[in-house]
Amino acid sequence: AQRVTQPEKLLSVFKGAPVELKCNYSYSGSPELFWYVQYSRQRLQLLLRHISRESIKGFTADLNKGETSFHLKKPFAQEEDSAMYYCALSSQGAQKLVFGQGTRLTINP
Amino acid sequence: NAGVTQTPKFQVLKTGQSMTLQCAQDMNHNSMYWYRQDPGMGLRLIYYSASEGTTDKGEVPNGYNVSRLNKREFSLRLESAAPSQTSVYFCASSEALGRINGYTFGSGTRLTVV
Numbered sequence: 001a002q003r004v005t006q007p008e009k010l011l012s013v014f015k016g017a018p019v020e021l022k023c024n025y026s027y028s029g030s031p032e033l034f035w036y037v038q039y040s041r042q043r044l045q046l047l048l049r050h051i052s053r054e055s056i057k058g059f060t061a062d063l064n065k066g067e068t069s070f071h072l073k074k075p076f077a078q079e080e081d082s083a084m085y086y087c088a089l090s091s092q093g094a095q096k097l098v099f100g101q102g103t104r105l106t107i108n109p
Numbered sequence: 110n111a112g113v114t115q116t117p118k119f120q121v122l123k124t125g126q127s128m129t130l131q132c133a134q135d136m137n138h139n140s141m142y143w144y145r146q147d148p149g150m151g152l153r154l155i156y157y158s159a160s161e162g163t164t165d166k167g168e169v170p171n172g173y174n175v176s177r178l179n180k181r182e183f184s185l186r187l188e189s190a191a192p193s194q195t196s197v198y199f200c201a202s203s204e205a206l207g208r209i210n211g212y213t214f215g216s217g218t219r220l221t222v223v
Binding site: 009043096 | 142150154
């Protein structure tokens with residue numbers, strides 16, 4: 001069965017510091033991975049997906065198949081990055097995404 | 110283009126009351142989903158509908174029923190609300206062509222059962 005693990009429920013960093021939100025997955029096939037973000041009292045929205053290889057709002061994430069990880073990184077955190085972040089996995093033939101438990105990121109001024 | 114629309118946005122129920130949460134999407138997506146979001150628990154799938162005419166249980170289906178009314182609409186019903194069903198409910202939709210390419214979420218319904 002597929003599983004997504006986000007080991008940190010809470011993460012707090014200072015403005016301007018680097019931030020890394022961890023995501024590990026278990027899936028024997030070729031996964032497709034996503035990061036979703038939820039700002040305060042807003043709907044969840046797609047932040048980025050690994051196949052796009054793009055940087056959104058300064059965030060990047062690299063799929064590491066050897067370590068089965070898809071960590072989200074940003075070199076210089078901003079206060080507006082404070083939000084709830086979810087990692088999610090899509091497997092071939094599956095009809096739903098599997099989500100991690102989420103990490104609440106707080107950027108301190 | 111509204112995307113995924115959920116109603117109501119807020120609701121307070123008394124224990125034992127029933128209600129239906131409505132969800133509609135205008136993106137011609139095949140699949141629709143209902144999740145609940147609780148602190149420390151993340152997103153948990155209640156029910157989903159891979160295509161019009163089908164529904165399947167997710168991780169936490171007890172106490173809920175769903176109806177895929179047509180391709181656009183997917184409703185979630187609480188027959189006899191309990192305080193444990195106090196949560197934020199999100200509807201989502203996806204194209205789901207062989208593999209899920211991501212969800213589009215609604216804005217959520219904040220439900221309190223007293």
